[in-house]
Amino acid sequence: MSRIGKLPIKIPTNVDVSCTGAQIIIKGKFGTLQNTIPNVIGIKQNNGNLIVTVKNQTRPTRALHGLYRTLIYNMVVGVSEQFKVTLLLQGVGYRAIVQEKFIVLNLGYSHPVKIPIPEGISVEVVQNTTINLKGCNKEHLGLFASKIRSWRSPEPYKGKGILYKGEVINRKAGKSGKK
Structure with missing residues (x-):
């Protein structure tokens, strides 16, 4: 499992996150960003945190795990702080x-x-x-x-x-x- 990928992403109070299928849309004070997530990556939202999970543990999917967690984190930071x-x-x-x-x-x-x-x-x-x-x-x-x-x-x-x-x-x- 990816060390970066398993870290939770804390969602600030002024940021709205919505996941619909393979799309993730993040809205905040400075704009709206969206990204397409592959099917092997799952996103769970609970208690003001986003948790990125992976469905199977193969080498390519473990690499995608850390990548997409970082991309989502950058989206959250970008719309809240720039x-x-x-x-x-x-x-x-x-x-x-x-x-x-x-x-x-x-x-x-x-x-x-x-x-x-x-x-x-x-x-x-x-x-x-x-x-x-x-x-x-x-x-x-x-x-x-x-x-x-x-x-x-x-x-x-x-x-x-x-x-x-x-x-x-x-x-x-x-x-x-x-x-």
């Missing part, structure tokens, strides 16, 4: 602005980069160089953050680029001069 990702722009002249439903980045190219902001994700730019992304779906939030980051991933020689908050770039020594 997830947050912070990106830092490091480089001379690098800056960001939010215009309507786009985030506009100046990253040293000859043109500004316009990226459409997906539904369900809110973007806030602090001091032109810090981008705060918030959303209830952890998967979509991570994909959007990586899409922004892919325009200027950090490079090891000067340390310039778009970094996640707390990320450390291992710097390399440049060319040494002639001896």
